[in-house]
Amino acid sequence: MALTVVQRPPRSPWPFVKLKLRLIAGGLRGRPSRITLFVLGVVMAGIFAVTGYAVFAVPGVVGDDRAAGMLFQLGGSALVLGWVVLPLLFFGVDESLDPARFALLPLPRRTLIVGLFAAALAGLPALSTLAATAGMVSTAADLGGTGAAVAQLGGIVGGLLICVAVSRAVTSAFATGLRSRRSRDLAVVLFAVLAALLGPLQLALLAGAERADWDAFAVLADVLGWTPLAAPWSLGLDVADGRLWAVPVKLLIVAGTLVGLLWWWSATLERAMLGAASTGSKAGHKDVGSPTGLLLGRRLPRTRFGALVAREARYWWRETRRRAALITFTVAGLFLPLSISISGGSAGPVAAFVGLIAVIALANQFGYEGNAYAANITAGVPGRVEIHSRVVAHALFVLPLLLVIAVVSGLVAGRSEHIPGNLGLMIATYGVGLGLVLPVSVRAAFALPESTSPFAMSSGGGMAKGLLTVGVMLGTLIASVPLQILAFVLGDVWLWIGLPVGAAYGCAAYLIGSGVAGDWLDRRMPEVLAAVSPGR
Amino acid sequence: MTVPAPREGDQAAAMSLRGLVKQFDTKLAVSQVSLEVPAGSFYGLLGPNGAGKTTTLSMAVGLLRPDAGQAFLLGYDVWADPAAAKSRLGVLPDGVRLFDRLTGPELLAYHGLLRGMDAATVDQRSRELLDVLELGTGNRTLVVDYSAGMRKKIGLACALLHAPRLLVLDEPFEAVDPVSAARIREILQRYVAGGGTVVFSSHVMEVVERLCSHVAIISDGVLRVHGTLAAVRGDRSLEDVFVQVVGGRVSTGSELAWL
Numbered sequence: 001m002a003l004t005v006v007q008r009p010p011r012s013p014w015p016f017v018k019l020k021l022r023l024i025a026g027g028l029r030g031r032p033s034r035i036t037l038f039v040l041g042v043v044m045a046g047i048f049a050v051t052g053y054a055v056f057a058v059p060g061v062v063g064d065d066r067a068a069g070m071l072f073q074l075g076g077s078a079l080v081l082g083w084v085v086l087p088l089l090f091f092g093v094d095e096s097l098d099p100a101r102f103a104l105l106p107l108p109r110r111t112l113i114v115g116l117f118a119a120a121l122a123g124l125p126a127l128s129t130l131a132a133t134a135g136m137v138s139t140a141a142d143l144g145g146t147g148a149a150v151a152q153l154g155g156i157v158g159g160l161l162i163c164v165a166v167s168r169a170v171t172s173a174f175a176t177g178l179r180s181r182r183s184r185d186l187a188v189v190l191f192a193v194l195a196a197l198l199g200p201l202q203l204a205l206l207a208g209a210e211r212a213d214w215d216a217f218a219v220l221a222d223v224l225g226w227t228p229l230a231a232p233w234s235l236g237l238d239v240a241d242g243r244l245w246a247v248p249v250k251l252l253i254v255a256g257t258l259v260g261l262l263w264w265w266s267a268t269l270e271r272a273m274l275g276a277a278s279t280g281s282k283a284g285h286k287d288v289g290s291p292t293g294l295l296l297g298r299r300l301p302r303t304r305f306g307a308l309v310a311r312e313a314r315y316w317w318r319e320t321r322r323r324a325a326l327i328t329f330t331v332a333g334l335f336l337p338l339s340i341s342i343s344g345g346s347a348g349p350v351a352a353f354v355g356l357i358a359v360i361a362l363a364n365q366f367g368y369e370g371n372a373y374a375a376n377i378t379a380g381v382p383g384r385v386e387i388h389s390r391v392v393a394h395a396l397f398v399l400p401l402l403l404v405i406a407v408v409s410g411l412v413a414g415r416s417e418h419i420p421g422n423l424g425l426m427i428a429t430y431g432v433g434l435g436l437v438l439p440v441s442v443r444a445a446f447a448l449p450e451s452t453s454p455f456a457m458s459s460g461g462g463m464a465k466g467l468l469t470v471g472v473m474l475g476t477l478i479a480s481v482p483l484q485i486l487a488f489v490l491g492d493v494w495l496w497i498g499l500p501v502g503a504a505y506g507c508a509a510y511l512i513g514s515g516v517a518g519d520w521l522d523r524r525m526p527e528v529l530a531a532v533s534p535g536r
Numbered sequence: 537m538t539v540p541a542p543r544e545g546d547q548a549a550a551m552s553l554r555g556l557v558k559q560f561d562t563k564l565a566v567s568q569v570s571l572e573v574p575a576g577s578f579y580g581l582l583g584p585n586g587a588g589k590t591t592t593l594s595m596a597v598g599l600l601r602p603d604a605g606q607a608f609l610l611g612y613d614v615w616a617d618p619a620a621a622k623s624r625l626g627v628l629p630d631g632v633r634l635f636d637r638l639t640g641p642e643l644l645a646y647h648g649l650l651r652g653m654d655a656a657t658v659d660q661r662s663r664e665l666l667d668v669l670e671l672g673t674g675n676r677t678l679v680v681d682y683s684a685g686m687r688k689k690i691g692l693a694c695a696l697l698h699a700p701r702l703l704v705l706d707e708p709f710e711a712v713d714p715v716s717a718a719r720i721r722e723i724l725q726r727y728v729a730g731g732g733t734v735v736f737s738s739h740v741m742e743v744v745e746r747l748c749s750h751v752a753i754i755s756d757g758v759l760r761v762h763g764t765l766a767a768v769r770g771d772r773s774l775e776d777v778f779v780q781v782v783g784g785r786v787s788t789g790s791e792l793a794w795l
Contacts (some may be wrong), residue, residue, distance in 0.1 A: 290645075298635055310646070
């Protein structure tokens with residue numbers, strides 16, 4: 001079979017389509033789990049197709065052409081965006097036709113592009129998208145008769161082609177990019193930001209929908225109709241509305257977009273086929289400063305403690321899991337008090353909560369760098385020094401953030417006199433949280449998976465130890481209750497003494513907790529190392 | 537068949553292990569290992585994969601708590617007086633990550649300051665080590681992006697930085713290219729000539745045979761032979777001794793006759 005393909009220089013895309021179908025069939029052979037997954041995929045695709053069809057067909061049934069216009073253009077744009085984003089999120093799911101695998105075959109690039117494009121069309125996602133958008137044809141027929149239906153049919157085919165082309169082009173462009181550690185790290189952080197923003201975005205959307213101005217949406221939809229995102233989806237409606245002149249213009253937009261996307265794809269394909277991008281050695285040979293200067297910057301003391309703090313601070317910034325944790329904390333810490341402030345609630349309990357979530361990232365602080373901790377053991381770093389340095393590095397990031405959060409949420413709520421008191425509460429809970437989480441981090445350290453993705457879960461014992469974090473959160477809340485009550489009872493006096501009292505309370509709790517943790521660490525260094533070493 | 541190590545009465549042992557035992561779950565990883573490493577020796581710890589070399593060395597340098605036994609480094613008990621023992625020790629562990637989100641110069645500065653050295657000395661020695669090991673004094677690449685060989689070299693540089701009296705190196709030549717390996721050998725030989733002691737593990741005979749004054753062979757967690765290279769080797773090659781001690785199959789010439 002393969003021989004015939006090789007002997008005849010393949011001009012037609014069929015060998016690629018056949019290869020793809022064969023790969024799907026081959027993947028189904030034998031493995032029950034794969035078959036289950038496949039069936040699940042078919043069911044999901046079927047559900048998507050049926051729901052999509054129903055949704056897009058409704059405006060035709062009820063005869064509402066304004067709703068049809070908005071639905072088609074907004075829904076169609078969402079489809080295209082979905083085709084862009086999903087392959088990025090799940091990059092690597094379908095590598096069956098990874099361009100790199102064709103690198104050794106003597107194929108003209110044009111044949112390769114057309115073939116891979118056809119193969120991408122012959123898949124469940126494309127089929128279900130086509131089926132879902134077929135509902136648009138039904139609506140177009142109801143609203144504008146046969147002519148509109150034919151135009152819409154052409155539209156959904158064009159739309160599907162754009163969907164597939166854009167997704168292939170983007171995947172291929174990222175295929176080279178995502179192979180280097182640096183860009184993967186960046187992608188991970190971007191996704192962490194996106195994930196952290198999901199909650200706030202949802203609320204913003206809901207708030208927007210409440211005060212919905214449908215006219216604004218209609219204008220947006222019409223504007224989108226003239227962009228590649230929604231141009232194909234509105235062809236039938238233009239015919240139904242008698243705007244025949246719009247059809248050739250939009251067809252031109254579609255065709256131009258397709259040509260542009262395919263050109264972009266073929267340009268990036270070559271680089272993707274070369275496989276792992278060699279980033280080259282960035283070994284600059286000009287002297288950029290003394291090693292200690294590079295590590296410590298200008299301000300940190302040239303001592304063991306300075307080195308420990310500097311290394312830890314670098315890690316909060318350079319290690320993706322830690323950076324993701326910081327980003328999530330920043331977003332959540334800003335968003336929670338803000339939303340409460342805007343809705344007019346009391347910021348006190350929320351302030352306590354912000355101080356609390358800041359320490360969660362430290363619950364498994366020894367797990368982040370794995371057994372690299374061995375270096376500190378062989379250098380004989382005492383437990384308390386180790387603990388203090390880690391907290392100082394964390395506080396370098398967290399304390400300024402707490403200040404910003406307190407100021408911003410106080411100003412937004414229009415109660416700037418509460419800022420010092422709330423900051424005091426945050427520092428108090430941060431200190432109490434540290435006091436509890438530091439001993440836990442020594443006693444219940446666990447190995448994280450080698451992968452640096454924040455979405456990779458550690459298997460086994462990690463979960464049980466993760467439960468301890470929940471215990472720490474509860475304990476911190478309970479331990480900060482006295483201060484909350486004090487703040488409530490004292491009323492206006494708290495505004496004056498809140499900051500010093502809160503800071504003192506937090507410091508005391510921190511000193512106790514860090515002392516316990518340091519002493520435990522002195523006795524348990526090898527055990528902590530063993531706990532965070534993977535695969536023992 | 538233990539070959540007794542020649543006594544060198546006036547020299548204190550640089551490393552002295554007494555009855556080290558380590559059990560992992562059901563497997564006895566190290567069983568009653570006792571070893572004397574004379575000061576100024578170049579000591580090779582040989583053994584097949586999984587023999588217990590890394591476990592033994594980890595216990596010796598204070599990274600893994602032994603179930604029983606004692607370890608002395610330069611006369612100090614590692615587990616009773618860790619600070620004194622560790623201050624004179626340089627370690628290159630195997631299969632252990634470095635703080636690899638730092639650049640090479642940053643990592644060296646970190647190790648130097650961690651050892652309590654003053655900044656000027658750290659800077660001067662770091663530059664020299666980076667230069668000698670050809671890692672680039674201005675290299676801004678993070679260690680995580682280094683090749684395996686470069687990682688070994690920066691790890692070795694970290695172990696050498698504070699001029700320890702005893703170096704414990706786990707598989708220092710693994711994945712290192714021949715040119716760098718020659719450079720490392722040269723550095724280590726000079727270090728021993730200057731009075732330092734090196735203990736290193738390997739499963740490559742040639743390296744051990746070329747470098748070492750003393751050899752110990754360990755397999756299945758048991759120390760089989762130890763002593764000076766000449767005493768262990770006798771008039772045979774080290775490889776023959778090794779295969780015989782470890783108990784590998786000896787070819788009779790009759791199997792796989794169809795080949």
